[in-house]
Amino acid sequence: MLLEINPLVLPDIGLVFWNTIAFLVLLIVLGKFAWKPMLKAINERESGISEALLKADKMKAEITAMQNENEVLLAKAREERAIIIKEAKEASEKMVNEAKEKAKSEYDRILADAQMAIHQQKNAAITDVKNQVGALVIDVAEKVLRKELSNKAEQEAYIKQLADGVKLN
Amino acid sequence: MYLNRFKSLLVVSLSLVAILFSTAVMANENPVVADTNHAVATAEAAVSHEAKKEGDFNVTETILEHIKDDHSWHLWGHTSIHLPVILYTSKGLEFFSSEKFVDEHHEPVVYHGNFDYKLIEGKTKIVDANGNIDAAASKQLWDFSITKNVASLFISVIILLLVLLSAANAYKRTGIKSAPKGVQSLMEPIVLFVRDEVAIPNIGAKKAGKYMPFLLTIFFLILTNNFLGLIPFFPGGANVSGNIAFTMTLAVCVFIVVNLNANKSYWEHIFWMPGMHWSMKLFLAPIELIGVFTKPISLMIRLFANITAGHILVLSLICLIFIFKTVFASAIAVPFAVFIGMIELLVAFLQAFIFTMLAAMYIGMATEEHHHESHEAAHH
Numbered sequence: 315m316l317l318e319i320n321p322l323v324l325p326d327i328g329l330v331f332w333n334t335i336a337f338l339v340l341l342i343v344l345g346k347f348a349w350k351p352m353l354k355a356i357n358e359r360e361s362g363i364s365e366a367l368l369k370a371d372k373m374k375a376e377i378t379a380m381q382n383e384n385e386v387l388l389a390k391a392r393e394e395r396a397i398i399i400k401e402a403k404e405a406s407e408k409m410v411n412e413a414k415e416k417a418k419s420e421y422d423r424i425l426a427d428a429q430m431a432i433h434q435q436k437n438a439a440i441t442d443v444k445n446q447v448g449a450l451v452i453d454v455a456e457k458v459l460r461k462e463l464s465n466k467a468e469q470e471a472y473i474k475q476l477a478d479g480v481k482l483n
Numbered sequence: 484m485y486l487n488r489f490k491s492l493l494v495v496s497l498s499l500v501a502i503l504f505s506t507a508v509m510a511n512e513n514p515v516v517a518d519t520n521h522a523v524a525t526a527e528a529a530v531s532h533e534a535k536k537e538g539d540f541n542v543t544e545t546i547l548e549h550i551k552d553d554h555s556w557h558l559w560g561h562t563s564i565h566l567p568v569i570l571y572t573s574k575g576l577e578f579f580s581s582e583k584f585v586d587e588h589h590e591p592v593v594y595h596g597n598f599d600y601k602l603i604e605g606k607t608k609i610v611d612a613n614g615n616i617d618a619a620a621s622k623q624l625w626d627f628s629i630t631k632n633v634a635s636l637f638i639s640v641i642i643l644l645l646v647l648l649s650a651a652n653a654y655k656r657t658g659i660k661s662a663p664k665g666v667q668s669l670m671e672p673i674v675l676f677v678r679d680e681v682a683i684p685n686i687g688a689k690k691a692g693k694y695m696p697f698l699l700t701i702f703f704l705i706l707t708n709n710f711l712g713l714i715p716f717f718p719g720g721a722n723v724s725g726n727i728a729f730t731m732t733l734a735v736c737v738f739i740v741v742n743l744n745a746n747k748s749y750w751e752h753i754f755w756m757p758g759m760h761w762s763m764k765l766f767l768a769p770i771e772l773i774g775v776f777t778k779p780i781s782l783m784i785r786l787f788a789n790i791t792a793g794h795i796l797v798l799s800l801i802c803l804i805f806i807f808k809t810v811f812a813s814a815i816a817v818p819f820a821v822f823i824g825m826i827e828l829l830v831a832f833l834q835a836f837i838f839t840m841l842a843a844m845y846i847g848m849a850t851e852e853h854h855h856e857s858h859e860a861a862h863h
Contacts, residue, residue, distance in 0.1 A: 321604060322791065325728035326552060328569075328626045332633040333732040336640045340704060345696035348647040352674055353695055355654035362659065 540805050546798045550722050550791060551605050553631045554581035558717050561589075566634055570607065571625040572597055581628070598624075632729070635721030639707040646670070647703070677702050681840050685847040694846055697740055701733060702839040709790060709831030713824065724834075725790035727783065734783035737842045742775070745849035778845050782838055789834050793827040 463469055556564040565582035574597040583594040584602045594600045598609045598620060607628070609620040629637075646666055653667035663671045677699050682691040708724040723729050751757060753771040756764050800820040804812045 321551060321606075322547070323727050323787075325726075325731050326606075326626065326630070327728075328628050328630060329552065329632050329636075329726060329728035330732050331627055332629070333636060333729050334736075336636050337700070337704065337732065337736060340640055340643060341696065341700045343644060344647055344700055344703075348651040349674075349696040349699050351651045351654050352647075352670070353678070353692070355659045356671065356675065356678075359659040 542799070542802045542806060545802060545805075546795055549798055550725065550794055552721075552726060553605060554584060554602065554607075554628060556631045556634060556717065556721075564634075564717075566629045566631065568600075568607065569627040569629065570596070570600070571627060572609075573623050574598075631721045632723045632726055635711060635718070635723050636708065636729070638718045639704065639711055639723070642711075643703055643707055673702075674699060677839060681836070681843045685840070685843040686850065687847065690850055694740070694744075694843070697736075698839050698843055701736070701842060702835050705733070705786065705838055706832065706835035709835055710828075712790060712794065713827055713831060722791065722794055725787060725794055727787045730783040730787040733786075733838070734779040737782060737845065738776075738779040740842075741778075741845045741849045744846065746852070748852070749849045778841075782841055786834050786838050789830055793823070793830055796823050797827065 554566055554568060556566060558564065565580045568577075568579050568581050568584075570577045577596050579594065579596060584591060584600070584607075586592045591602050593610060593614065598617075599611070600607055601610045601614065602608075603610075603616060607624065607626050609617045609624055611617050647670065650667045650670040653664065657664065657667075662668070678691065678695060681702075682695055682698055686694055705724055708729070711719040712722050712724055714720060753775065754768050756767045756771070759767065797820050800816045800823060803816040804810065806812075
């Protein structure tokens with residue numbers, strides 16, 4: 315045979331036979347107990363990693379959205395705070411003003427009352443004084459009249475004096 | 484490509500070294516300067532002894548002996564393992580130790596079993612009473628012996644099983660959440676390499692999974708045997724992946740897998756190339772049909788030739804020491820042998836990769852889905 319020229323290129327049936335067996339054994343045993351679990355584990359890990367990456371991206375987006383939301387909320391809160399402070403200021407000012415006005419009006423009222431009371435008491439006092447003065451005057455006049463009227467001539471003279479005083483115009 | 488260039492470069496440099504060295508040796512031999520008669524006498528005795536021992540040193544024979552398969556596995560000195568011989572003849576199966584093929588002086592003798600067997604150039608042959616080969620009877624002889632290559636193959640199978648099963652168990656033990664450790668972390672990148680660089684680009688992600696066990700087994704078997712072949716002593720030293728029977732078996736496996744999985748369009752492209760004129764179709768069919776067989780044959784020869792060439796190269800360099808019969812030759816031979824050994828490490832990986840790559844490519848070609856519309860449009 316042509317191949318027998320060089321012993322190197324003449325395949326031995328023995329090695330072919332044993333090699334076939336060895337290869338099939340390796341293929342079956344490794345295929346079932348080595349390659350399958352290895353490839354399965356590698357695939358699982360890879361899919362796990364890609365899932366985790368996707369999840370991380372999603373989380374990142376969520377966090378960004380949340381941050382934006384927070385900022386909006388914060389701005390809103392700030393605005394609200396400003397409004398509340400403003401309102402509170404206004405309210406307090408209003409209250410102070412009201413209190414002031416109220417105090418003033420009360421003061422005015424009290425003053426007026428006092429003045430009125432003073433006036434009334436003054437009037438009363440004056441009236442009283444007047445009455446007493448009147449009474450005194452009447453008293454004095456009575457006493458004077460009683461003394462005057464006991465002298466007829468003098469009486470006549472006085473009437474005459476009075477009559478002279480009255481001018482008929 | 485690079486490697487071939489490299490090898491031719493090496494051959495040139497080696498022949499240069501050889502020429503230079505031969506003159507140097509001659510120069511050394513001429514002035515036999517001796518101070519005392521005694522020294523001259525011992526030197527001459529040593530030289531004559533060496534000449535007697537190494538005079539019949541045959542480089543080709545020595546190298547071929549290392550490359551070829553053997554029935555016994557030489558360990559060191561006069562110690563070797565005698566492997567079992569298993570023969571199947573018309574008289575049935577026969578088992579005996581290969582020790583029976585040699586006498587106490589390591590000379591080949593005839594073993595008288597069901598027939599008279601003798602090792603002729605390393606092969607078991609049936610001989611007649613005169614010790615001549617009985618060609619007709621030898622044709623009926625089937626040698627299933629556990630030879631050196633078979634034993635080495637079994638060792639590689641055991642190594643592969645131990646390493647890969649323990650790596651696979653690590654996944655069960657540690658789960659997929661933790662990073663790979665130890666042997667697992669050594670195997671995983673290789674498995675990923677075969678998947679991502681070999682299987683998926685050639686076969687496609689969808690179908691690659693189905694062929695992954697086949698490709699991985701081929702890759703690891705070739706790789707292990709390539710590496711074992713580079714170890715110069717037991718349990719390495721056998722030239723399994725540089726043996727044509729080994730590469731042929733793997734190539735046949737690839738051939739079977741490719742053709743069993745080939746789809747309709749693959750066969751159509753072989754026997755009746757679509758989009759061609761009928762005369763062209765008739766012309767192409769035999770060429771494509773030859774291609775079906777040349778693909779696995781090229782696989783077989785590539786691996787065999789590359790590994791055998793590497794072994795021959797290293798052995799030739801070592802043989803330089805014996806050719807020049809001076810220990811100084813080792814100053815050149817050993818660094819070169821180490822250098823070639825480094826390249827052989829690369830070749831060991833490269834050839835395993837190329838074999839698997841091409842196997843995946845052939846599988847990919849056979850299972851590819853063709854889109855006829857675009858295909859035909861492209862041809863017209």
